[in-house]
Each structure stands twice: as C-alpha cells, then as structure tokens.
Amino acid sequence: MSDETHAGRGRRPTIADVAQRAGVSKGLVSFALNDRPGVNVATRDRILAVAAEMGWAPDLRARSLSTNRSFALGLVLRRDTEIVAGDPFFPAFIAGVERELSPAGQALVLASVATGLLEADTYRKLAAERRVDGVFLADLRAGDERLALVESLGLSAVTLGHPDIESPFPAVSVDDVDGVAATVTHLVGLGHRTLAHVAGSHDMLHARRRSAAFEVACAAHGVEGRVVETDFSARQGGEATRMLLAEESGRPTAITYSNDLMALAGVAVAQRAGMSVPHDLSVSGFDDSDIARYVYPSLTSVATDAVEWGAVAARSLLASIARVPLADTELTPARLVVRESTGPAPQTHPRR
Amino acid sequence: MSDETHAGRGRRPTIADVAQRAGVSKGLVSFALNDRPGVNVATRDRILAVAAEMGWAPDLRARSLSTNRSFALGLVLRRDTEIVAGDPFFPAFIAGVERELSPAGQALVLASVATGLLEADTYRKLAAERRVDGVFLADLRAGDERLALVESLGLSAVTLGHPDIESPFPAVSVDDVDGVAATVTHLVGLGHRTLAHVAGSHDMLHARRRSAAFEVACAAHGVEGRVVETDFSARQGGEATRMLLAEESGRPTAITYSNDLMALAGVAVAQRAGMSVPHDLSVSGFDDSDIARYVYPSLTSVATDAVEWGAVAARSLLASIARVPLADTELTPARLVVRESTGPAPQTHPRR
C-alpha cells in the first residue's frame, strides 16, 4: 500500500504547513522569516518557534523562482587540469570564498572547462539557466572578452585584479609589483647582475604584469633581466630553465619564477645539471605555497594571501549583487619571503 | 521614463512567449523540449526552431521547483585549507566530475568547511535548502557517520572507496593495495630490509588501508615495516621523517609516504641531514602528482587517475539519482611509477 519512494520519512513541511500550525497566513510566515517590518513581535516569535519546531527551512528553489535570484555564485576555471592541480591558488581562494558565502546562505558553483573555446558557452549557460547571480572573473586576459560577455548576460561579477580595459565590475586586487620589485632588489643586493624571469602565459594579465614589473625593476637597478614565457606548468618551467642555463654568455645567476611549481622544477633542472642552489644559481618562486617552506633548499617566494583574496572577492560580489555601489579593493600587497634558495651571486663563473 | 534597472536589454523570453509565438500551448512546448512522445514531429521541430530563434532556454529555477530536482551535485571538503591546497587530488577529481556533469546539464556545488564540527550541518543545509540532488562522499572515515546522515536527509550519494560499514550508496573505488604492495616489493628487491610508511590520518579509511597494505606486504617479505601517522601535511611529513631518521637502531633505509607532498618534505629533511636520496635513503610518494616528475631526484610514486575517478563517480551519482540500480565500480588499480628517488639499499649503515 505504501508508495515505493519514501526517502526521508514523511513529506517535508512547507510554508503552508507552518502557517496553518501557527494559525496565520502563508504571507505572514514569509514576512516573519525575512523579518520585515509590520509583523507583531509576539506573532513573529510564535511563527519562528513553530517553524523551528517543525524543522522547516525555506525551499531554495521556490525562493529562487519568486525572488529571481539564485543564491549562488559561479567560478569558471579554464586552466588545464595539470596546471590547476599543481597550483595552490584556487583551493585557497575557494576556501576564502566559502568562508563568506556559507554564512550568507550562498553557494559556490564550480565549472571547469578544458579548452578555451567552450569558456564563453559556460558563462552563457550559467546565465541562461539562471544558475548563478554573479561570477568571479579570475585569470584576466588582455582585452578580456569576458567582461563584455558577462555584462551582456546580465550577470554581476567581480574581477580578480584590474583589467586592462574599461570594466563595469568592481576589482579586487593584490598588488604583486612590489613583491616582484622586492625580489629583484633582494637579488641585486646579493650581487646578481644577470637575472631572468620565467613567466606564466602572457595571455594572462597577472603574468604580464609580473614580467613588466620584473623588467622595470631590473632596469632601475641597471642589471640585465630577460623574460621567458611559459604556460605555468612544471614541465615548461623546467624547460625554460634548461634553456636559460644552456646559454654560453649572459647566463643568469638568478631566476625568478611566476609560481612555485615552476621554481621547484627549475631547481631540479639546475641540480640535475650539477649546479647547487643557491650556490651556483639563486631561485625564487611566487605564491608561497605550503611546500615552499618544506623543500630543500627551502624556496624564496612572494606570498599572497589567497584565502583573504577569496573572502574579500566574495564579499564584494555579494555587495555588487545587492546593488551596493562598490569601489575597487586593494588587498595587502604581495611580500617577499626570503628562504634558502636565494644567496650571494657566484664570484666569476657560475660553475666552479 | 525608463526604469533604472535594465541589465540585459529586454526581459528574457519565457516558455509562454515561445508557446505564443509558435501558436501552441505552454504544455506542448514543455513536451517538445523534453522530447516526450505524443508530439507531432512537425510541431516539435517548429517549436524547437522558434525556441532557438528566440534564444530561449528553460529557467532552471522553475524547472527545479516543478520537478523537485536541483540539477546539481555537492562536494563537501573538510580538509584544512593547507592540506587541500597542497593536494592535487581534488582539482583533478573535480575536473573529471565536471567533464560528466556539464554535458548532463548538472552543476557542481562546492562547500568547504574548516572544522569538522560543522561538517554535518553543511550536509544538512545542502539538503534542507534542496540545493543538490546528491553528494560525493570523499575521504571516508571509520564508521563514517555521514552515510547515515546523508541517507536520512534523503540525498543520493556515492562513496569514494568502500566504507567499512554497511552502506546504502554505490562505491567507486581505486584499489591502492596493489600499488602499495608493488612499492614494498620494489624496495625489498632493491635490498631494503627496514622500511617505514608515513601515513595520513588514520581517521581516514584510505590512509588506514594503505598502512595495513604496507604492513601486510612487509610481513609477507619478512622485512621490518613501521608506520607513522600524520595529518597528511608537508609539515608533519617532514617531522615524521626527522623522527624516523633520528632512530639509533632500526633506522629505515626506505620510506613510503601516503602522498607526494609529504614525500617531498621527507626528501628535504633527509637532504638537510646530509643524506643523499636515493643513495642513503629511498623515498616514494603517492598520487603521482605532476610535480613528482619534475623534482630532483624525481619521485617514485603510486599513480591513481583522479580525473577518471571523478568522471566515473559523477556518472554513478547521476545514475543513482535517476534511480538506476547500480553496482560498485572498481577503477584500474593504482600502479607504481618508479623514478629516481628509490635505489639500492645502502651497504651497511645508511650514512656513508
């Protein structure tokens, strides 16, 4: 006689059940729950008590439909799996986002897309289905088309870093120029005169800016500083290092990398070539991931607080969705953390 | 005269607009879209054409409300930020999940919770709000209370690995026993007679099983094999190594770690103590993260295909939600990847 589906014994209470039990109308329950003015305090308390007693919580689907909001924020990851996996940034960023979203009753919808072609479709789909109220725009690119796209889709957004074009969205940024400059200053102070920077893909603004900051800092100190572009992967970080160290003349005595993963691969390449870090070659990373502290030699790196970044970005996006006008936010700048992988420049020739 | 909010010019078309334009009723549009039987082929094509022309896509919120499904799956991460960040497993797993979910019109809702106390509440909230149709249960623990909780909440689920208790949910597992056994065999074959395993927290079943497999394998080979428990972090991986290497007698000549992060920290500790890897100490990791290939010495590790795991888990969960009865799935077992960090045992005493 009983139906075959009875998952979770008994139908869940709806707002109508609560209203009936409390002897009021549906509307009043709704008012009480969203504590609107114009509800008698005693009534309100009674309604809330009944709701709590019945274990009722508003169904998000119904709420979404009537309020035309999704109570969810989206993050689209475009990087290749390999690179996302090695990069500690996103997990930390997400943890920070979550810290804000969870108490605000919002959820994070994650979409990861392998090839760049589908990226726009992913945003379109998120918007068409009304799956999210806003999105985080990470890994900004030059003249990023996503800004116009996301705006035309009617989504709110916040950018991680400043776009290089006019943007309708608030930006939350961490200035990494100082960190890069500090690294160069640190290395020059150690006697290095020929530096190199292994950058991430110049399609990405932050990689580009780090490269530019590196070149500016080198020029300011009057030292040579060349840049090699990679895709951010350990593989290419290693290859770039191999290439740099193979130079007959003008071989760098210090290499800065745009992330820790590449820096570690760089250290490995140097060691494999018989060099000692930092004796023959100084190396510095970026992001200051946990592992940087625990390798040998421990890795000099530039630290950014990704968790905080996520939290602030989430707050900004929520405010933006709530139509609170918002200025751009600058977080505490990235700072250099000196460890063992950087040391005095070798005297004459890097190899004994 | 025009209102101040006109984000996305013009109201989006609803199913009623499509119906009117196609000269049919709402219901028929719905039927056509979900290609139900009983719709004239010509009519169906016309409806679809009109819908496409108007750029209409069903509003997920409305769909969710009427079908009582959320079209979203949840993943709750409980680990500390530090550990999640260093671990390549989740990003890869998520990429695999996404590969299946996206074409199926489903989304992934991510929740990360810092302290264990709130974990149950997170599942409860996900269920109470009807935010997701099912969840992935990762990092299973002994007698995991989440199984009963999630079932009582009426959610579907799939477990990553086999629980140690009766489970109402399908399991998708990768057997890592073979990989661990292969590692021990490999090391014993290299002449090692005193091994150690630096395990993750024994609260987690997979850490526990790897430890057990290690002990069984050592016993089978008649060699000594001790286990040290950690929390999976690089810090504790390093500390465990320090402790093991400080032993006066019975110091291991080979250490296997339950993840690559700890293994790297272990290598660093050994090198810092003046030992050479693999000359004085052999080291192996677990997960075969990208970086394992690119460090020096490159890291022997046990590889599991996390992307595939995610994809299969997602498929299973979707099937489970669709009430398709499902057997447990075993993926291709973890396999040992031998690299430079393991070598012949030192002759007499591990140090020179």
Add this chain to the structure above:
DNA sequence: CCGGTTTATTAAACCGGTTCAGAAGGCAGC
C-alpha cells in the same frame, strides 16, 4: 464618537516551468 492614520493580517496573483485529465480530430472496423 467620529474621520483619519497607523499597524497587523489576509487573500490572491505571480515567478516559469511540469504534468495530468480530458477534448478534439482522424481513422478503422463493424
């Protein structure tokens, strides 16, 4: 004790889909 304002509450419309009972039309068989 009355008109007017404020406060508390209700009933009903609405959000945008899905679903179901039944109507309309076409066709076969008797």
Add this chain to the structure above:
DNA sequence: GCTGCCTTCTGAACCGGTTTAATAAACCGG
C-alpha cells in the same frame, strides 16, 4: 453512422515560496 482507439493538443492545477492590494483592527487627536 456509430463506437472505440489512437494521436495530438489544450487548459488548468501545481511546485513552494514572495509580494502586493485590500481589509480589519487599533489608535488618536479633537
């Protein structure tokens, strides 16, 4: 021509909330 059965399509109810217009009750100064 009537009955019965498909196939195709419509209209309305429904999912569970929010929101608004209308109403009832209380208050208040004169």
